Amino acid sequence: MVTKWVLLPVPAQDADSIELDIAERQRKRGEPTSPSAGELSDDELASEMLRRTTFGAFIPWPESALERLAAATTETTRRWSIVMTLCAESPGTLFSTTDISERTELTIGEWRTACRHITPHLRKHYKDAPLWGPGLYEGSTEWPLVTMSGRQLKLRHELHVGITEEQAKRWRAVLNRTTQNVA
Structure with missing residues (x-):
């Protein structure tokens, strides 16, 4: 080893x-x-x-907000649900935009579009989600995944996302309830 x-x-x-x-x-x-x-x-x-x-500063979303996201009522939330599920398989791991396109059904363009559309969607529909702390996006609704720039990480210059253990636990619980309600 x-x-x-x-x-x-x-x-x-x-x-x-x-x-x-x-x-x-x-x-x-x-x-x-x-x-x-x-x-x-x-x-x-x-x-x-x-x-x-960055992972340590992330504030987990309430399950009520995650339930609305999991309902995937828009193309943006459907795409985010796919990526949330991927990330929940490996909490603490960062996935690049390229990784996401290789490991899900989403193309790079589809994921980038979902990222561009999520902030206004969250602002309008997720008043109960946590807000970003001090920094560039202070006061805006926090995305449901940890986000980092590849530039910051000295990696590919693309968005990298991941999920904390607590957020993954909540996401899996929401998905389990959703699956049970459908069955």
């Missing part, structure tokens, strides 16, 4: 004991106890920190 290293901020007073614990675990695995300089780059560390911060 090859160790993949990630940035994990820890309280300074706990850093030494955590470092010792990780070193012990790595020794038991027969793996190096710390990464080499080549295994970590500044870009990778910055991207991982940004990803963790």
Whole structure:
């Protein structure tokens, strides 16, 4: 097994004991106890920190709002439902626009159109959904997925979306209820 290293901020007073614990675990695995300089780059560390911060700041939607989204009453919400379901299979994973087109029935153009149309749709129909915090979109309705620019992540320059564990749990519960009501 090859160790993949990630940035994990820890309280300074706990850093030494955590470092010792990780070193012990790595020794038991027969793996190096710390990464080499080549295994970590500044870009990778910055991207991982940004990803963790963005996922950590996401406010899950209430199930009532997710139920309306899952009803897929418009082409935009149908497309978002497809992508929500894909993301819910792997919480914490980011999917690029290209990934979405390769793993769903949606074309790149269809997903991009859904992204362009979602903000006005949310503003009109989802007053109970959380609002974006400080930043460019402050006060606008938060999208139901975590969103990041590939540029920020030093990846393909396209939109990347993912879902938190809690949002995925709520989405799956909504889908299960919807499926049971249809059956």
